[in-house]
Amino acid sequence: MNVWSIIGATPQYCRRHIADDTTYGCPATGESRGDRTTGHVRVAHKVTFMARKLRTRMAITAGRMASATSRIAGRGEGMVVGGRVMLKLAPDAIADLANGRVAALVSATNGKTSTTRLLANAVEQLGPVVTAATGANMTSGVVTTLASGPPDATAVLEVDEAYLPMVTAATKPRVILLGNLSRDQLDRMNEVAMTARKWRAMLAEHPEVTVVANADDPVVTFAAEQAPRVVWVGGGQVWTADSSVCPECGTLLTRTEHDWNCTGCGRKRPETSWELQWTDGVGTAVSRLGQELDLSGLQLPGRFNASNATLALAVAEQLGLGLEESVRRMCQVQAVSGRYAIVDVGALRIRLLLAKNPAGWTELIDVMPGAPTPVIVSINSNAADGRDPSWLWDVPFEKLRGRTVIATGDRRRDLAVRLLHAQVDHVVIADPYSPHAPLPPEARALEVIDNAATYTAFHELRTRAQREASND
Amino acid sequence: MTESVVRIASIYPTLLGTYGDGGNVLALVHRAVLHGLTTEVVDVAPGEHLPRDADLYVLGGGEDTAQVAAADALRADGGLHQAVNRGAAVLAICAGYQLIGHEFPDATGAASPGVGILDIRTDRLPKRAVGELLAKPDSQAPAAMTDLLTGYENHAGATHLGPDARPLAQVEFGVGNGDGSEGAISGQVLGTYLHGPCLARNPQVADVLLGWVVGENLPTLVEREVEELRAERLDFVRRSGR
Structure with missing residues (x-):
């Protein structure tokens, strides 16, 4: 019976259907793929629709048609175009669909797709999770992700750095993970400092959100430091060229291998509750309580992914998840949107x-x-x-x-x-x-x-x- | 050739290093080794004094706020003026090029004072110049510069040369200074909008700078990788038309 679950006051539904409503096959009953006439799928969709505004429901249908058209035309997954159609028809669809079930938003210049996947795998220990499988991370991707899956599945969302304030306001997440900020392309150089200032303003407007932030990135630190609830993680930073000066006063930062500070305004690396230890190519995440979590089983390679996992574990702790179980589930992630495949x-x-x-x-x-x-x-x-x-x-x-x-x-x-x-x-x-x-x-x-x-x-x-x- | 060491000062690489500008210093060292010269590189951080005894000072590109900060720090230091007066060579790229002139626009477009070691003034182009830049060395450029200059430009500056500066080159593709010329030379001070980095794609320019330092023209040395890249970029620009 483990493939069935109860959603609200409604009868039993096939969990596989609910977790991914593009898969029309039930592992329990063996009903064939593509059969949408079974009670499982129909009823699950009925629940979805009842909980949402009429406008959002119409927008979802129109968005799905646009996505399907795009897929048939061979233009990729169709998530972006579907999402655009949805937002055009129902501009507040994100807030309507989020409806208090967004566990975490993940943003960073690098690693957000991998980190989101690691975290989503861990959160699945609580039940169904919706998360973008393809790294679609702007508003259109976010709305498409939220519209997929069962209406009360926990959402773990990757969000583009520039869209984070808007998505935060609309989804009211429990936790925001901030990994790192650096320049993406040369002609976008100015955006690093600007993004940090926008994140800072965003967190000032949302004091209820818990922030999990990388203390080793001075720009991320600047963005997160005034939030009332921050869990600082020593995730490391190999690339320092975009944070050579203090984000606030412009003084050249003083750095040692594991520390940084500003002699101009006194800003320094915050004291961390979580740390990644990286020795001879093997990572260990050390929790706020000193628990050592062995990350050697991660299939995603490198120090950088061990850092992503440590940040995700700090979020998992905030969500009340079992940490050992979270690590076990993170170790099942092999490839993320083709990365490391x-x-x-x-x-x-x-x-x-x-x-x-x-x-x-x-x-x-x-x-x-x-x-x-x-x-x-x-x-x-x-x-x-x-x-x-x-x-x-x-x-x-x-x-x-x-x-x-x-x-x-x-x-x-x-x-x-x-x-x-x-x-x-x-x-x-x-x-x-x-x-x-x-x-x-x-x-x-x-x-x-x-x-x-x-x-x-x-x-x-x-x-x-x-x-x-x-x-x- | 010479036993002496070529001392290269890389000025504020943390502020002026947007466009892979560290590559210019690498290219200088690389060419120097090919020519049998010994080099010594000093990175100068903002707040530190410029070394008074370097032979070649290198400034890279940077975004608007960093550019103003670098110009202020260099004016306060005064070392660049002294360097030029004693005959040291200077290579300045993009934002670095603008800021060694008399004035350049800050982030708001207002004129900000430069270091004033090159007789140029920069204001705003009507439209930002982004893309490949190809230019033919000017008739007044050093005779050792015979090859086309290739690079990438990304700036919003229209640079106007005063009587004490002469153009480095004439634009064949791209924008450069904005009036058909590209870059400027005065004595042993050379400024240009070319990055890519400039010296890796134009080893003749590196050789001219090193030649200034050692006081003689350096022999022509060709490397296959560099020639293949140059040929490919020239071909790309020609296919792009105009």
Whole structure:
């Protein structure tokens, strides 16, 4: 009977249906996929509709039609267009759909999709959870996520940094997780300080919210420090170039490995209740009560993901979740929207690594295996990657010395010049996945080769892998 | 060639380092090694005094507030003026280029005082210049500069040269100073809107700067990766038309 659950005063429904109303198959009764005439699905939807305003209900239907049209047209998941249609028809749909069930909002420049997934997996120990599976994190993605699944499922939502104040006001979350802030693209440099100021103003307006914030990021600290309830987490910060000066007084911050302070205004790293300990590539989250939680079983690699998990655990504690059980569930997360997934592309089996900005690249370099293992690095400069790849010079590619880097992507020649200056051996290959590509033999010999990529290069590889898999 | 050390001061990289500008210092060191020169790099943090004995001072790009802060700190320090008077070389990129002139616009567009070591004034372009920039060295540019200059620009400044400055180049694609010219040179002070970074994509410019320091023209040295990148970027600009 464990697949059935009681929702409010209504009869029993199939939980699988309720958790994901795009899956029309019931594991308990074996009813086939695509059959929407069963009582389970119909009644579940009836409950959904009764709890919501007429306007929202109509908007959901219209949004779903738009999403379906977009999917059929092969334009992706259709979440964004569906959400846009919904918000156009019912501008307050987010507030209506949120209805007190948003456990947490997760925002950061880097890692918000992974952190959200880790946290959502942990929260599932309480029952059904809705969360965006694809990283759709602006208002349209948020509203589509809330409209999916059962009406009282707990929501754990990833939110774009700029949209966080608006989504916070509409959803009234219990907890907000703030991970890190750095520049995404060169032409968006000014936005870091501006975003921090907006977050600060947002938290002043919502004193009821508990904030879980990374104390190692001075910009995040500035944003969160005046909130009445902050759980500070020592999550670490590898990328410091966007927080070199005090966000308030502009003085150059003084830093040691695990601490920072401002000699200008006295601001300093807050005392933390949670800490990530990272030793020899293995993370341990230490809770406010000194409980040590072993993160070595995380399948998402690297210090950065151990930090994401530690922040998520601090939220889990605020939500009253079992911490050991939370860790166990986080360890089940293998890949997030294709990140860290192992896929076949052409003649190679690659582990897909995504980095969207210099901070992300800096973290990612530490995730890759050490020298002399070769790696592939794919650099594009489409709009979503940033048109200007000058940021390559801000990333410490010197750390890749002692191996051969296979440079590819539209801007592989920019990367080659960068690697030349970093004294890293490299080959420049337009299509390293071709069976005839002149790869170094040690790369060909690898069972799985790491492939770090910018945003559009990552999606090209994912699409190519999916296409080739379906052609097999 | 010479036993002496080329001392490079990287000015306020935390404030003026938006466009991978650290790459210019790396490129200088890289070219110096190729030419058999020894280098020493000093990063100067805001609040610290500029070294009085560097041979080459490098300023990068930065956002508006950082630019004003850097200009104020440099005027208070006074070291850059002394450096230029004793014949040191200066490379200034983008915001750094603007701020070594007489005045430049702050975040609100109001004129903010510069360091004044280059006879230029900057106000606002009607529209921000973002994209590839290609320019041909000006007839008055150092003779060793023969190759086209390639880079990326991202600025809102219209820069006007006074009588004591001459253009570095003439724009073939992009905006540059806004009047068809790009960058400026005066003595051994060189300013430009090119980043990418500039010296990695234009090793001749790095060699000119190093040549100023050692007092002789450096021989031509070509690297395959750099030439391939330059060819690709030139081809991209030509295909983009205009």
